[in-house]
Amino acid sequence: MKAFIFDFDGTLVDSVYAHTLAWQEALAASGMSCPAWQIHRRIGLSGTLLVMAVAREHGRTLDDDEIKRLDKRHSKNFRALAPECPPLPGAVALLAHLKKAKIAHGIATSGKRNEIKGALKSLSLSSDAIIVDGNMVREVKPEPDLFLLCQKRLKVARADCLVVGDAVWDIHAARRSGILSVGLLSGGFGEQELYNAGAMRVYKDTRALHEGIEELGFE
Protein backbone atom coordinates (compact mmCIF):
# COMPACT_ATOMS: atom_id res chain seq x y z
CA MET A 1 0.00 0.00 0.00
CA LYS A 2 1.37 3.38 -1.00
CA ALA A 3 -1.34 6.06 -0.86
CA PHE A 4 -4.39 7.14 1.11
CA ILE A 5 -7.43 8.78 -0.49
CA PHE A 6 -9.58 10.39 2.19
CA ASP A 7 -13.18 11.45 2.11
CA PHE A 8 -13.66 14.79 3.89
CA ASP A 9 -16.98 15.26 5.81
CA GLY A 10 -17.32 12.75 8.66
CA THR A 11 -13.87 11.32 7.88
CA LEU A 12 -11.51 14.24 8.57
CA VAL A 13 -13.88 16.93 9.91
CA ASP A 14 -16.92 16.77 12.21
CA SER A 15 -19.54 18.19 9.85
CA VAL A 16 -22.07 15.45 9.06
CA TYR A 17 -24.63 16.25 11.77
CA ALA A 18 -24.64 19.97 10.95
CA HIS A 19 -25.06 19.13 7.25
CA THR A 20 -28.00 16.89 8.20
CA LEU A 21 -29.92 19.63 10.03
CA ALA A 22 -28.91 22.24 7.42
CA TRP A 23 -30.45 20.14 4.64
CA GLN A 24 -33.50 19.24 6.73
CA GLU A 25 -34.40 22.91 7.29
CA ALA A 26 -33.80 23.85 3.64
CA LEU A 27 -35.95 20.98 2.39
CA ALA A 28 -38.73 21.64 4.93
CA ALA A 29 -38.80 25.33 3.90
CA SER A 30 -39.57 24.11 0.36
CA GLY A 31 -42.40 21.90 1.61
CA MET A 32 -40.38 18.67 1.60
CA SER A 33 -40.13 17.47 5.16
CA CYS A 34 -37.82 14.51 5.69
CA PRO A 35 -36.78 12.76 8.92
CA ALA A 36 -33.25 13.67 9.98
CA TRP A 37 -31.97 10.08 9.95
CA GLN A 38 -32.92 9.67 6.28
CA ILE A 39 -30.98 12.83 5.41
CA HIS A 40 -28.06 11.70 7.57
CA ARG A 41 -27.80 8.45 5.64
CA ARG A 42 -27.58 10.42 2.36
CA ILE A 43 -24.81 12.85 3.37
CA GLY A 44 -21.78 12.24 1.15
CA LEU A 45 -23.91 11.89 -1.95
CA SER A 46 -23.92 14.97 -4.14
CA GLY A 47 -26.37 17.60 -2.90
CA THR A 48 -28.28 17.21 -6.15
CA LEU A 49 -28.81 13.48 -5.64
CA LEU A 50 -29.83 14.03 -2.02
CA VAL A 51 -32.39 16.66 -2.99
CA MET A 52 -33.71 14.60 -5.92
CA ALA A 53 -34.21 11.57 -3.67
CA VAL A 54 -36.26 13.55 -1.16
CA ALA A 55 -38.22 15.33 -3.92
CA ARG A 56 -39.15 11.97 -5.46
CA GLU A 57 -40.55 10.81 -2.11
CA HIS A 58 -42.77 13.90 -2.18
CA GLY A 59 -43.87 13.18 -5.76
CA ARG A 60 -42.03 16.24 -7.03
CA THR A 61 -39.42 16.90 -9.66
CA LEU A 62 -37.20 19.95 -9.28
CA ASP A 63 -35.61 22.10 -11.96
CA ASP A 64 -32.01 23.27 -11.77
CA ASP A 65 -32.94 26.65 -10.27
CA GLU A 66 -34.87 25.04 -7.42
CA ILE A 67 -31.98 22.68 -6.69
CA LYS A 68 -29.57 25.65 -6.66
CA ARG A 69 -31.81 27.60 -4.27
CA LEU A 70 -32.02 24.61 -1.92
CA ASP A 71 -28.26 24.16 -2.01
CA LYS A 72 -27.74 27.85 -1.23
CA ARG A 73 -30.11 27.71 1.74
CA HIS A 74 -28.38 24.54 2.97
CA SER A 75 -24.95 26.27 2.75
CA LYS A 76 -26.22 29.28 4.69
CA ASN A 77 -27.74 27.04 7.37
CA PHE A 78 -24.55 25.01 7.56
CA ARG A 79 -22.35 28.06 8.14
CA ALA A 80 -24.68 29.15 10.95
CA LEU A 81 -24.74 25.69 12.57
CA ALA A 82 -21.05 24.88 12.19
CA PRO A 83 -19.00 28.05 11.81
CA GLU A 84 -15.84 26.19 12.88
CA CYS A 85 -16.25 22.57 11.77
CA PRO A 86 -13.35 21.09 13.77
CA PRO A 87 -11.13 18.16 12.72
CA LEU A 88 -12.20 14.75 13.99
CA PRO A 89 -9.98 13.04 16.62
CA GLY A 90 -6.74 11.82 15.09
CA ALA A 91 -7.12 13.51 11.71
CA VAL A 92 -4.45 16.20 12.16
CA ALA A 93 -1.95 13.74 13.68
CA LEU A 94 -2.51 11.15 10.94
CA LEU A 95 -2.01 13.72 8.16
CA ALA A 96 1.13 15.01 9.88
CA HIS A 97 2.46 11.45 10.11
CA LEU A 98 1.80 10.79 6.41
CA LYS A 99 3.67 13.97 5.51
CA LYS A 100 6.64 13.05 7.71
CA ALA A 101 6.72 9.41 6.52
CA LYS A 102 6.37 10.56 2.88
CA ILE A 103 3.23 8.46 2.32
CA ALA A 104 1.23 9.93 -0.57
CA HIS A 105 -2.26 11.11 0.32
CA GLY A 106 -5.15 13.11 -1.05
CA ILE A 107 -8.69 14.20 -0.30
CA ALA A 108 -11.60 13.45 -2.62
CA THR A 109 -14.83 15.17 -1.61
CA SER A 110 -18.23 15.73 -3.19
CA GLY A 111 -18.15 19.23 -1.62
CA LYS A 112 -16.91 22.42 -3.26
CA ARG A 113 -13.40 23.72 -2.52
CA ASN A 114 -14.56 27.27 -1.65
CA GLU A 115 -17.08 25.89 0.86
CA ILE A 116 -14.58 23.73 2.72
CA LYS A 117 -11.52 26.00 2.72
CA GLY A 118 -11.92 27.00 6.37
CA ALA A 119 -12.18 23.39 7.49
CA LEU A 120 -9.30 22.38 5.22
CA LYS A 121 -7.08 24.95 6.91
CA SER A 122 -7.77 23.45 10.35
CA LEU A 123 -6.18 20.18 9.15
CA SER A 124 -2.74 21.79 8.56
CA LEU A 125 -2.42 19.85 5.33
CA SER A 126 0.89 19.28 3.60
CA SER A 127 1.32 21.47 0.52
CA ASP A 128 1.89 18.23 -1.42
CA ALA A 129 -1.56 16.91 -0.52
CA ILE A 130 -3.84 16.43 -3.50
CA ILE A 131 -7.35 17.81 -3.11
CA VAL A 132 -10.06 16.82 -5.57
CA ASP A 133 -13.47 18.45 -5.16
CA GLY A 134 -16.93 18.30 -6.68
CA ASN A 135 -16.16 21.05 -9.21
CA MET A 136 -13.40 18.99 -10.83
CA VAL A 137 -15.44 16.01 -12.02
CA ARG A 138 -18.69 15.47 -13.88
CA GLU A 139 -20.21 13.12 -11.33
CA VAL A 140 -19.53 12.90 -7.61
CA LYS A 141 -20.18 9.96 -5.24
CA PRO A 142 -21.42 7.27 -5.51
CA GLU A 143 -19.81 7.55 -8.98
CA PRO A 144 -16.08 6.66 -8.97
CA ASP A 145 -14.85 9.84 -10.74
CA LEU A 146 -13.53 11.65 -7.64
CA PHE A 147 -11.46 8.72 -6.41
CA LEU A 148 -10.12 7.94 -9.89
CA LEU A 149 -9.05 11.56 -10.47
CA CYS A 150 -7.38 11.67 -7.05
CA GLN A 151 -5.59 8.39 -7.76
CA LYS A 152 -4.31 9.69 -11.12
CA ARG A 153 -2.99 12.87 -9.50
CA LEU A 154 -1.30 10.83 -6.77
CA LYS A 155 0.42 8.82 -9.54
CA VAL A 156 -0.03 5.58 -7.58
CA ALA A 157 -1.56 2.42 -9.06
CA ARG A 158 -5.12 1.70 -7.93
CA ALA A 159 -4.01 -1.56 -6.32
CA ASP A 160 -1.69 0.42 -4.02
CA CYS A 161 -4.29 3.02 -2.95
CA LEU A 162 -6.71 2.83 -0.02
CA VAL A 163 -9.90 4.88 0.28
CA VAL A 164 -10.92 5.98 3.80
CA GLY A 165 -14.54 7.09 4.24
CA ASP A 166 -17.41 7.23 6.71
CA ALA A 167 -20.37 6.75 4.38
CA VAL A 168 -21.72 3.81 2.42
CA TRP A 169 -21.34 6.05 -0.69
CA ASP A 170 -17.59 6.28 -0.18
CA ILE A 171 -17.33 2.51 -0.03
CA HIS A 172 -19.58 2.07 -3.08
CA ALA A 173 -17.62 4.68 -5.08
CA ALA A 174 -14.36 3.03 -4.05
CA ARG A 175 -15.58 -0.38 -5.24
CA ARG A 176 -16.68 1.11 -8.55
CA SER A 177 -13.25 2.66 -8.97
CA GLY A 178 -11.49 -0.63 -8.26
CA ILE A 179 -9.81 0.73 -5.12
CA LEU A 180 -10.04 -1.01 -1.74
CA SER A 181 -11.55 0.89 1.17
CA VAL A 182 -11.89 1.04 4.93
CA GLY A 183 -14.77 2.62 6.84
CA LEU A 184 -14.83 4.97 9.84
CA LEU A 185 -17.64 5.30 12.39
CA SER A 186 -16.97 9.02 12.81
CA GLY A 187 -19.77 10.08 10.44
CA GLY A 188 -22.41 8.13 12.36
CA PHE A 189 -23.01 5.18 10.04
CA GLY A 190 -23.20 1.81 11.79
CA GLU A 191 -20.27 -0.61 11.57
CA GLN A 192 -22.26 -3.33 9.82
CA GLU A 193 -23.60 -0.89 7.22
CA LEU A 194 -20.01 -0.15 6.19
CA TYR A 195 -18.99 -3.81 6.14
CA ASN A 196 -22.10 -4.67 4.11
CA ALA A 197 -21.18 -1.96 1.60
CA GLY A 198 -17.77 -3.58 1.15
CA ALA A 199 -15.35 -1.97 3.59
CA MET A 200 -12.45 -4.36 4.26
CA ARG A 201 -12.07 -3.01 7.81
CA VAL A 202 -13.98 -0.54 9.97
CA TYR A 203 -12.25 1.74 12.50
CA LYS A 204 -13.73 4.09 15.06
CA ASP A 205 -11.96 7.13 13.59
CA THR A 206 -8.67 8.27 12.01
CA ARG A 207 -6.98 7.95 15.41
CA ALA A 208 -7.78 4.23 15.55
CA LEU A 209 -6.72 3.80 11.90
CA HIS A 210 -3.42 5.54 12.66
CA GLU A 211 -2.77 3.15 15.57
CA GLY A 212 -3.20 0.18 13.23
CA ILE A 213 -1.62 1.67 10.10
CA GLU A 214 0.90 -1.15 9.65
CA GLU A 215 -1.92 -3.72 9.57
CA LEU A 216 -3.13 -2.01 6.41
CA GLY A 217 0.19 -2.55 4.63
CA PHE A 218 1.63 0.95 5.02
CA GLU A 219 5.21 1.25 6.22
Place this chain on the structure above:
Amino acid sequence: MKAFIFDFDGTLVDSVYAHTLAWQEALAASGMSCPAWQIHRRIGLSGTLLVMAVAREHGRTLDDDEIKRLDKRHSKNFRALAPECPPLPGAVALLAHLKKAKIAHGIATSGKRNEIKGALKSLSLSSDAIIVDGNMVREVKPEPDLFLLCQKRLKVARADCLVVGDAVWDIHAARRSGILSVGLLSGGFGEQELYNAGAMRVYKDTRALHEGIEELGFE
Protein backbone atom coordinates in the same frame (compact mmCIF):
# COMPACT_ATOMS: atom_id res chain seq x y z
CA MET B 1 -49.29 -9.26 22.92
CA LYS B 2 -51.47 -6.67 24.60
CA ALA B 3 -49.57 -3.41 25.13
CA PHE B 4 -46.95 -1.16 23.55
CA ILE B 5 -44.41 0.82 25.55
CA PHE B 6 -42.82 3.50 23.36
CA ASP B 7 -39.64 5.42 23.77
CA PHE B 8 -40.11 9.07 22.79
CA ASP B 9 -37.10 10.80 21.11
CA GLY B 10 -36.18 9.16 17.80
CA THR B 11 -39.10 6.73 18.14
CA LEU B 12 -42.16 9.00 18.03
CA VAL B 13 -40.63 12.45 17.38
CA ASP B 14 -37.73 13.61 15.19
CA SER B 15 -35.50 15.12 17.86
CA VAL B 16 -32.31 13.03 18.11
CA TYR B 17 -30.14 15.05 15.73
CA ALA B 18 -31.09 18.38 17.34
CA HIS B 19 -30.35 16.88 20.78
CA THR B 20 -26.96 15.77 19.45
CA LEU B 21 -25.87 19.25 18.32
CA ALA B 22 -27.47 20.86 21.40
CA TRP B 23 -25.33 18.68 23.70
CA GLN B 24 -22.23 19.10 21.56
CA GLU B 25 -22.34 22.90 21.84
CA ALA B 26 -23.06 22.83 25.59
CA LEU B 27 -20.19 20.42 26.23
CA ALA B 28 -17.76 22.33 24.00
CA ALA B 29 -18.64 25.58 25.81
CA SER B 30 -17.47 23.87 29.01
CA GLY B 31 -14.20 22.82 27.40
CA MET B 32 -15.31 19.25 26.66
CA SER B 33 -15.32 18.85 22.90
CA CYS B 34 -16.78 15.57 21.67
CA PRO B 35 -17.42 14.36 18.11
CA ALA B 36 -21.11 14.52 17.17
CA TRP B 37 -21.38 10.80 16.37
CA GLN B 38 -20.26 9.86 19.89
CA ILE B 39 -22.93 12.12 21.39
CA HIS B 40 -25.52 10.77 18.94
CA ARG B 41 -24.85 7.22 20.11
CA ARG B 42 -25.48 8.31 23.72
CA ILE B 43 -28.82 10.07 23.19
CA GLY B 44 -31.53 8.22 25.11
CA LEU B 45 -29.29 7.78 28.14
CA SER B 46 -30.02 10.19 30.96
CA GLY B 47 -28.38 13.58 30.41
CA THR B 48 -26.33 12.99 33.54
CA LEU B 49 -24.87 9.73 32.23
CA LEU B 50 -24.13 11.33 28.85
CA VAL B 51 -22.33 14.26 30.44
CA MET B 52 -20.43 12.02 32.89
CA ALA B 53 -19.22 9.79 30.05
CA VAL B 54 -17.82 12.75 28.09
CA ALA B 55 -16.33 14.33 31.24
CA ARG B 56 -14.50 11.08 32.03
CA GLU B 57 -12.95 11.10 28.55
CA HIS B 58 -11.63 14.57 29.35
CA GLY B 59 -10.27 13.40 32.72
CA ARG B 60 -12.79 15.51 34.59
CA THR B 61 -15.42 14.88 37.22
CA LEU B 62 -18.38 17.23 37.45
CA ASP B 63 -20.39 18.28 40.48
CA ASP B 64 -24.19 18.45 40.44
CA ASP B 65 -24.22 22.18 39.75
CA GLU B 66 -22.02 21.81 36.68
CA ILE B 67 -24.21 19.00 35.36
CA LYS B 68 -27.32 21.15 35.88
CA ARG B 69 -25.73 24.09 34.07
CA LEU B 70 -24.81 21.86 31.13
CA ASP B 71 -28.32 20.43 31.00
CA LYS B 72 -29.81 23.93 31.03
CA ARG B 73 -27.59 25.07 28.17
CA HIS B 74 -28.46 21.91 26.24
CA SER B 75 -32.20 22.58 26.72
CA LYS B 76 -31.83 26.17 25.54
CA ASN B 77 -29.85 25.05 22.47
CA PHE B 78 -32.40 22.34 21.75
CA ARG B 79 -35.34 24.75 21.77
CA ALA B 80 -33.47 27.01 19.34
CA LEU B 81 -32.54 24.14 17.01
CA ALA B 82 -35.88 22.32 17.09
CA PRO B 83 -38.69 24.68 18.10
CA GLU B 84 -41.26 22.33 16.53
CA CYS B 85 -39.89 18.80 16.85
CA PRO B 86 -42.34 17.07 14.49
CA PRO B 87 -43.69 13.52 14.82
CA LEU B 88 -41.79 10.86 12.86
CA PRO B 89 -43.56 9.24 9.86
CA GLY B 90 -46.32 6.89 10.97
CA ALA B 91 -46.31 7.86 14.66
CA VAL B 92 -49.61 9.77 14.73
CA ALA B 93 -51.39 7.14 12.63
CA LEU B 94 -50.09 4.25 14.76
CA LEU B 95 -51.16 5.93 18.01
CA ALA B 96 -54.60 6.70 16.52
CA HIS B 97 -54.93 3.04 15.49
CA LEU B 98 -54.05 1.79 18.97
CA LYS B 99 -56.65 4.09 20.48
CA LYS B 100 -59.33 2.92 18.04
CA ALA B 101 -58.43 -0.78 18.41
CA LYS B 102 -58.27 -0.40 22.22
CA ILE B 103 -54.69 -1.66 22.41
CA ALA B 104 -53.05 -0.39 25.61
CA HIS B 105 -50.02 1.85 25.11
CA GLY B 106 -47.72 4.16 26.97
CA ILE B 107 -44.62 6.30 26.58
CA ALA B 108 -41.55 5.85 28.77
CA THR B 109 -38.92 8.53 28.26
CA SER B 110 -35.75 9.62 30.04
CA GLY B 111 -36.80 13.22 29.26
CA LYS B 112 -38.78 15.53 31.51
CA ARG B 113 -42.51 16.01 30.95
CA ASN B 114 -42.36 19.82 30.92
CA GLU B 115 -39.64 19.74 28.24
CA ILE B 116 -41.56 17.47 25.88
CA LYS B 117 -45.10 18.78 26.29
CA GLY B 118 -45.08 20.64 22.95
CA ALA B 119 -43.90 17.56 21.08
CA LEU B 120 -46.36 15.35 23.00
CA LYS B 121 -49.22 17.56 21.84
CA SER B 122 -48.26 17.07 18.18
CA LEU B 123 -48.88 13.32 18.59
CA SER B 124 -52.61 13.80 19.40
CA LEU B 125 -52.32 11.19 22.12
CA SER B 126 -55.31 9.40 23.58
CA SER B 127 -56.21 10.69 27.05
CA ASP B 128 -55.87 7.05 28.22
CA ALA B 129 -52.21 6.92 27.17
CA ILE B 130 -49.81 6.41 30.05
CA ILE B 131 -46.80 8.71 30.07
CA VAL B 132 -43.86 7.96 32.33
CA ASP B 133 -41.01 10.49 32.40
CA GLY B 134 -37.58 10.92 33.95
CA ASN B 135 -38.98 12.75 36.98
CA MET B 136 -41.05 9.75 38.04
CA VAL B 137 -38.27 7.23 38.61
CA ARG B 138 -34.95 7.15 40.42
CA GLU B 139 -32.91 5.91 37.46
CA VAL B 140 -33.62 6.33 33.76
CA LYS B 141 -32.28 4.27 30.84
CA PRO B 142 -30.39 2.00 30.56
CA GLU B 143 -31.91 1.08 33.96
CA PRO B 144 -35.27 -0.73 33.64
CA ASP B 145 -37.25 1.55 36.01
CA LEU B 146 -39.08 3.57 33.34
CA PHE B 147 -40.34 0.55 31.44
CA LEU B 148 -41.34 -1.30 34.63
CA LEU B 149 -43.31 1.70 35.93
CA CYS B 150 -45.04 2.12 32.57
CA GLN B 151 -45.90 -1.60 32.50
CA LYS B 152 -47.37 -1.44 36.01
CA ARG B 153 -49.52 1.55 35.09
CA LEU B 154 -50.70 -0.23 31.93
CA LYS B 155 -51.74 -3.18 34.14
CA VAL B 156 -50.51 -5.67 31.54
CA ALA B 157 -48.17 -8.56 32.34
CA ARG B 158 -44.57 -8.06 31.21
CA ALA B 159 -44.84 -11.07 28.88
CA ASP B 160 -47.65 -9.31 26.99
CA CYS B 161 -45.86 -5.95 26.60
CA LEU B 162 -43.56 -4.85 23.78
CA VAL B 163 -41.03 -2.02 24.03
CA VAL B 164 -40.41 0.05 20.87
CA GLY B 165 -37.24 2.15 20.80
CA ASP B 166 -34.58 3.56 18.49
CA ALA B 167 -31.52 3.39 20.76
CA VAL B 168 -29.40 0.55 22.06
CA TRP B 169 -30.26 1.88 25.57
CA ASP B 170 -33.96 1.22 25.01
CA ILE B 171 -33.23 -2.36 24.03
CA HIS B 172 -30.87 -2.85 26.99
CA ALA B 173 -33.37 -1.35 29.46
CA ALA B 174 -36.12 -3.54 27.99
CA ARG B 175 -34.01 -6.68 28.45
CA ARG B 176 -33.24 -5.70 32.03
CA SER B 177 -36.96 -5.23 32.67
CA GLY B 178 -37.82 -8.63 31.20
CA ILE B 179 -39.88 -7.13 28.38
CA LEU B 180 -39.28 -7.96 24.71
CA SER B 181 -38.42 -5.14 22.35
CA VAL B 182 -38.21 -4.09 18.72
CA GLY B 183 -35.91 -1.42 17.30
CA LEU B 184 -36.56 1.44 14.87
CA LEU B 185 -34.01 3.05 12.54
CA SER B 186 -35.65 6.47 12.91
CA GLY B 187 -33.17 7.68 15.54
CA GLY B 188 -30.16 6.97 13.33
CA PHE B 189 -28.73 3.85 14.97
CA GLY B 190 -27.73 1.11 12.53
CA GLU B 191 -29.90 -1.99 12.14
CA GLN B 192 -27.23 -4.40 13.33
CA GLU B 193 -26.50 -2.32 16.43
CA LEU B 194 -30.12 -2.79 17.49
CA TYR B 195 -30.14 -6.52 16.70
CA ASN B 196 -26.86 -6.95 18.59
CA ALA B 197 -28.39 -5.20 21.60
CA GLY B 198 -31.23 -7.72 21.58
CA ALA B 199 -34.06 -6.31 19.47
CA MET B 200 -36.25 -9.15 18.21
CA ARG B 201 -37.07 -7.22 15.03
CA VAL B 202 -35.94 -3.92 13.52
CA TYR B 203 -38.27 -1.69 11.50
CA LYS B 204 -37.54 1.48 9.55
CA ASP B 205 -40.00 3.55 11.59
CA THR B 206 -43.42 3.41 13.29
CA ARG B 207 -45.07 3.39 9.85
CA ALA B 208 -43.33 0.13 8.93
CA LEU B 209 -44.11 -1.33 12.36
CA HIS B 210 -47.79 -0.41 11.89
CA GLU B 211 -47.86 -2.20 8.52
CA GLY B 212 -46.60 -5.39 10.17
CA ILE B 213 -48.43 -5.08 13.49
CA GLU B 214 -50.11 -8.51 13.24
CA GLU B 215 -46.71 -10.19 12.86
CA LEU B 216 -45.91 -8.95 16.34
CA GLY B 217 -48.92 -10.72 17.85
CA PHE B 218 -51.23 -7.71 18.19
CA GLU B 219 -54.81 -8.08 17.01
